[in-house]
Amino acid sequence: MVKIKSFFITTAIDYPSGMPHMGHAYEKICADAIARFKRLRGFDVHFSTGTDEHGMKIERKAKKAGKTPQRFVDEMAVFFRRLCEALDISYDDFIRTTEPRHAKVAQEIFRRIYEKGEIYKGMYDGLYCVECETYYTAKDLVDGKCPVHGNEPEEVSEESYFFQMGKYRDRLVEHIKKHPDFIRPESKRNEILNRLHEPLKDLCVSRTSFDWGIPVPIDKKHVQYVWMDALINYLSTVGWPAGKSGKFWPADIHLIGKDIVWHHTVIWGSILMAAGVALPKTVYVHGFVNIKGEKMSKSRGAVVDPLELADAYGTDPLRYFLISEIPFGEDGDFSVGSLITRNNNELADNLGNLINRVLTFIHNKSAKKVPKPSRYDDLDRQLIQNLKVYTDNVGKLMDDLQLQEALDQLMMLAKFGNEYFQAKEPWGGDPANCLYLGANLVKCIAVMLEPFMPSSAERIWAFLRMPGSVHKQRWESAKELSVKAGHTIQKPAPLFKKFKI
Ligand code: ME8
Numbered sequence: 029m030v031k032i033k034s035f036f037i038t039t040a041i042d043y044p045s046g047m048p049h050m051g052h053a054y055e056k057i058c059a060d061a062i063a064r065f066k067r068l069r070g071f072d073v074h075f076s077t078g079t080d081e082h083g084m085k086i087e088r089k090a091k092k093a094g095k096t097p098q099r100f101v102d103e104m105a106v107f108f109r110r111l112c113e114a115l116d117i118s119y120d121d122f123i124r125t126t127e128p129r130h131a132k133v134a135q136e137i138f139r140r141i142y143e144k145g146e147i148y149k150g151m152y153d154g155l156y157c158v159e160c161e162t163y164y165t166a167k168d169l170v171d172g173k174c175p176v177h178g179n180e181p182e183e184v185s186e187e188s189y190f191f192q193m194g195k196y197r198d199r200l201v202e203h204i205k206k207h208p209d210f211i212r213p214e215s216k217r218n219e220i221l222n223r224l225h226e227p228l229k230d231l232c233v234s235r236t237s238f239d240w241g242i243p244v245p246i247d248k249k250h251v252q253y254v255w256m257d258a259l260i261n262y263l264s265t266v267g268w269p270a271g272k273s274g275k276f277w278p279a280d281i282h283l284i285g286k287d288i289v290w291h292h293t294v295i296w297g298s299i300l301m302a303a304g305v306a307l308p309k310t311v312y313v314h315g316f317v318n319i320k321g322e323k324m325s326k327s328r329g330a331v332v333d334p335l336e337l338a339d340a341y342g343t344d345p346l347r348y349f350l351i352s353e354i355p356f357g358e359d360g361d362f363s364v365g366s367l368i369t370r371n372n373n374e375l376a377d378n379l380g381n382l383i384n385r386v387l388t389f390i391h392n393k394s395a396k397k398v399p400k401p402s403r404y405d406d407l408d409r410q411l412i413q414n415l416k417v418y419t420d421n422v423g424k425l426m427d428d429l430q431l432q433e434a435l436d437q438l439m440m441l442a443k444f445g446n447e448y449f450q451a452k453e454p455w456g457g458d459p460a461n462c463l464y465l466g467a468n469l470v471k472c473i474a475v476m477l478e479p480f481m482p483s484s485a486e487r488i489w490a491f492l493r494m495p496g497s498v499h500k501q502r503w504e505s506a507k508e509l510s511v512k513a514g515h516t517i518q519k520p521a522p523l524f525k526k527f528k529i
Contacts (some may be wrong), residue, residue: 035071036276037063038262040284041080041123044104045089048111050317050362051285053334057347058314058356058431059283060117064479065426067118068503074276076265077112078123079105083161083254087240097240101126107335114338115347116482118499123265125242125257130264134257135245138233141191141302142246149247152188152232155181160287161254163232176287189234189250196298197228203297209310211293212429213357216286216313220293231256231295259296263305279308281429289313312429315359317350332362341527344481345371348435351480356431368527374439375524382445383473386466387491387520389454398467399460400513411448411465412509414441415472419507422476438476445469467492467511474498475506484523491520 039059042052056077063075081101090100105124112119123130141147155164157174164174164181174181201224204210204217211217234250235241241251262282266273284292292311300307319332338346349367352374354360390398404412418441425434445466452462474488478498489498493516 032072033070034074034275035063035066036074036076036266036279037066037281037283038075038265038279039077040282040288041078041125041258041261042108043083043085044079044081044101044108045085048108048334050319050332050334050337052108053111053115053346054317054350054354055283055285055314056112056117056119057115057350059281060115060119061347061351061431061479062281062283062426062429064118064482064499065503067499068475068478068501069423069427070502072275073120074266074272075119076121076123076262077117077119078121078261078265079108079125080254080258080261081105081124081126082241082251082257084158084235084238084240085161087238088158090240098126111335114335114343116343118482121265123261125261127264129267130257130261131242133264133268134242134252134260136269137260137263137299137303137305138252138256139245140304141299142189144302146192146195146302147189147233148192150188150190151185152190153185154183156184157181162291165229184237186235186237187250188232188236188253189244189247190230191233191256191299191302193231193295193298194228196301197224199301200224200228200294200297203301203307204293207307207309210307211289212310212312215357216289220289223290224294228294231298255291255295256299259291259299262308268305278306280310282308282311284311284313286313286315312357314357315354317354317362318359319362337364337367341367341371342525344484345375345524348375348481351431352435352439354432356429365529368529371524372526376522376526378439378446379442379473380522380524382442382449383470383488383491383523384520385449386445386463386470387517389459390463390467390517391519393454393459394463396516396518398511398513398515398517399463401461401464402458404461407448407451408461408465411444411469414444415469415507415509419472419476419504423503426479435480438473438480441469441476442473445473464511464513465509467515467517468509471511472506475501475503487523491518493518 037059039055063073066073087097090097093100109122157164157177159177173179204221211220233253233256234244235253236250239251242257244250244252262279266276282292297307349370418437422434422437454462471492474485478485485498
């Protein structure tokens with residue numbers, strides 16, 4: 029029997045302390061493109077996302093809203109699920125840290141490390157940024173402010189349990205050096221290795237000054253520190269230590285933003301080492317979506333609502349824009365103007381135009397039927413060759429997580445398709461080869477487009493009247509000449525609207 033390969037990808041779980049923003053949307057879209065691609069590649073995929081619902085930040089927001097924390101997160105989590113639906117995110121699990129299935133696992137990890145003798149009781153006297161739920165020393169601050177949020181951290185003094193994270197420094201460095209893919213891109217790996225030149229302090233893993241959290245299993249006066257809770261969601265979603273964890277753990281990719289790399293490599297890495305659990309294969313760090321070069325921030329008023337944008341311009345144009353505009357792993361800028369420009373020039377005029385002209389021609393001039401090809405000329409042979417070259421190239425780029433480059437190649441194939449159609453002049457001589465190969469090119473593009481723009485891909489599939497769903501195809505089938513002569517297609521409709529800037 030052939031063994032089906034498994035693939036487990038996660039996004040960070042979002043704080044539902046405010047409404048979902050463009051950064052959340054971006055991360056989910058990128059993870060979704062990878063998950064969809066892997067399914068087309070034949071992997072059995074588990075793709076998880078969710079919400080991080082405990083901690084002081086949430087407790088305070090709930091209080092401000094005059095609600096219990098539970099009611100507050102129940103209401104807010106709905107918006108994050110809605111974001112996933114609106115963006116066509118094909119998640120397999122949406123995990124909430126207030127679910128009992130998660131608390132059980134989080135407590136089990138705590139208990140294992142405690143029983144190993146690596147958690148001790150003490151007093152924490154120091155600084156804490158509630159916005160990022162992170163402990164800081166004065167040395168970490170920039171002009172006395174949190175390096176991520178720019179606010180002044182609070183002084184905290186409370187009884188806490190500490191995890192002997194410090195003793196894992198050498199093992200972490202060794203792991204990072206031995207597994208070059210553990211932290212990607214390389215710049216982030218170097219950043220963490222540099223920070224690990226300094227001694228590593230023990231980590232506070234419980235809190236006593238408030239109680240919105242998972243109770244510490246050995247001392248109910250304490251709740252688990254929110255990161256000692258949230259990170260463990262990656263194990264709970266696969267039912268560790270049983271359930272699907274045998275098949276899916278260690279995770280293939282944790283996709284996260286650049287502000288939480290330390291938490292996902294050093295903190296998470298040492299927790300897993302201490303608990304005797306394998307480390308994820310890759311922590312992939314994407315950049316930030318900025319607005320006019322500035323970090324999105326509510327206080328600066330620069331937050332763009334992804335739900336509104338998907339509604340106004342369409343989910344697929346938004347997905348397309350974010351992946352094509354922002355180099356994966358680096359920061360990029362969002363603006364409605366550039367979204368519209370890319371939509372009009374690249375989606376409507378290039379991609380949409382190709383699909384529309386090929387299918388309309390077959391529909392109107394060939395009685396809806398794909399004609400039978402005859403002797404191929406050089407251009408025809410080039411097209412057949414390109415189906416193979418681009419399927420292989422885009423596939424390789426996606427295997428290597430080069431999302432932007434992969435999508436760019438796909439658009440190059442559409443551009444080639446338009447040039448081919450123009451050069452063949454099907455309106456002049458015999459259009460058979462042009463339409464037969466054109467239909468197959470359109471089908472090839474539909475398959476490869478699926479990870480990026482799933483609903484447009486499915487619409488093209490329907491115009492072609494291909495059997496089944498585009499979501500269930502094999503990547504390799506993209507290059508096959510599987511739209512046969514005599515096959516009847518449907519009248520196409522424009523795929524993309526144009527917008528005025
Ligand atoms: O950090 N552009 O939650 P979060 C791109 N709950 N990505 C961005 C971004 C931006 N402008 N702003 C934030 C948390 N992100 C924790 C995670 S995981 C066990 C716990 C990314 O809601 C951010 O880097 O603040 C993170 O990966 C994700 O959005 C959720 O951020």
